[in-house]
Amino acid sequence: MSTSENTERPAPPTDSQLEAVREDILALLKQPDYDDGSAGPVLVRLAWHSAGTYDKDTDTGGSNGAGMRYPYEGEDPANAGLEHARLFLEVVKKKHPWITYSDLWTLAGVVAVKAMGGPDVPWQGGRTDFVDDSKLPPRGRLPDAAQGADHLRHIFNRMGFNDQEIVALSGAHNLGRCHIDRSGFDGAWVNSPTRFSNQYFRLIRNLEWKPKVLTNGVKQFTYYDEDTETELMMLPTDLAINQDPSMEPWVAAYAEDKDRFYADFAAVFGKLLELGIKRDSATGHILNTDNEKGG
Ligand code: ZEM
The missing domain is CATH 1.10.520.10 (Peroxidase; domain 1)
Structure with a gap:
């Protein structure tokens, strides 16, 4: 080649x-x-x-x-x-x-x-x-979005990244969306998917995410906002970082401190x-x- x-x-x-x-x-x-x-x-x-x-x-x-x-x-x-x-x-x-x-x-x-x-x-x-x-x-x-925190560690440690860096990198999911014909997952993480921010971390922590099985059998998490009539999504890995004892404090830190997230995201x-x-x-x-x- x-x-x-x-x-x-x-x-x-x-x-x-x-x-x-x-x-x-x-x-x-x-x-x-x-x-x-x-x-x-x-x-x-x-x-x-x-x-x-x-x-x-x-x-x-x-x-x-x-x-x-x-x-x-x-x-x-x-x-x-x-x-x-x-x-x-x-x-x-x-x-x-x-x-x-x-x-x-x-x-x-x-x-x-x-x-x-x-x-x-x-x-x-x-x-x-x-x-x-x-x-x-x-x-x-x-990484495989259907898996959990240990899988993320396995994948990202191989690149040389630690738990804090895994969480910071995950914040990129403030951007864009999942396409059912690409990954099998469906939808955007946040309401303004072309605006970089720490909203993703705040939504992970503040909303009540419900499991949802798509017509293709793929499992993700969903939140339906009655006020705006919009449905947001999270991947299993997105919620896993908020469950893992060593990653969760970083999710909390980035949800609270946008500047900290920006600095750490830029570095990683x-x-x-x-x-x-x-x-x-x-x-x-x-x-x-x-x-x-x-x-
Ligand atoms: Zn993503 N990502 N990613 N990611 N990602 C998708 C979309 C986007 C994971 C993952 O499985 C998926 C990082 C890390 C991880 C972006 C940036 C970064 C999608 C949806 C999936 C399934 C794809 C589709 O259907 O089009 C997993 C498991 C990750 C482990 C933590 C890192 C790191 C990123 C950058 C720093 C972005 C911007 C998108 C949105 C793409 C788009 O087309 O809108």
Whole structure:
């Protein structure tokens, strides 16, 4: 599956080149005919799934390589729906061919979080699209929403994250929605799914969530708000973090303190997007590009 494209180490982009990419990502966020009128949430999910395959013990997976371009990762049922995100970004790639897909997908998540009212997430470029066959992640590395806190630990400890970081990352579910034809789950977590906030944590704690079995047999949790006549949802994993004795205090902290959540989310999302990327600590330049492997 090796590809010969992008095997030359590119010159680092100038600030103005990167700024132009950011602007073009911003310009495509508004999508009147898509979901809640925004490409933002699905772009955040693309960034997460591109990086969340990382395994620290074997140093495999992660955003380098942009493996979702190829069927094994791209057509993994866990990534269903992310083709929309990749398609949205294709116009940006066409206009700025110098940027790698792996940089573009991670940067788009960061730009979208900020544009939807979230924090500034630290981001550095330099990822390679070279597919290193020895680094390919197997399927099954992303979390299964039907499971509980121990499963989340199993998945996220493998990336190097602790309980607090798992809870902070889960706060991304303030954005977007579940699609029955993608994950089998259905609905949005909050009433304003294109506005980043800590509402997700407050709703987990303050509403009375009832189990619901969808027509496809999938189990999730539901809350029907009589006043607004809207139905909100939670995944089993979303409620599991509020049951686990070591995660629950973080759910409480983020429900109460929006600034704390923003700061912790920015740090951990930034860390997620760097998994498997090795940089020179002085210059920030990437060390593990393709051509050291001989391209
Ligand atoms: Zn999600 N996520 N996620 N997530 N996620 C969905 C949607 C979104 C889990 C999960 O199973 C699901 C993180 C962590 C975890 C987003 C961001 C992040 C959906 C619905 C599911 C089932 C997909 C669909 O049907 O379209 C589980 C179990 C997680 C473990 C904690 C992390 C970390 C994220 C980013 C930091 C976002 C933004 C969405 C909404 C996507 C959209 O299309 O609207």
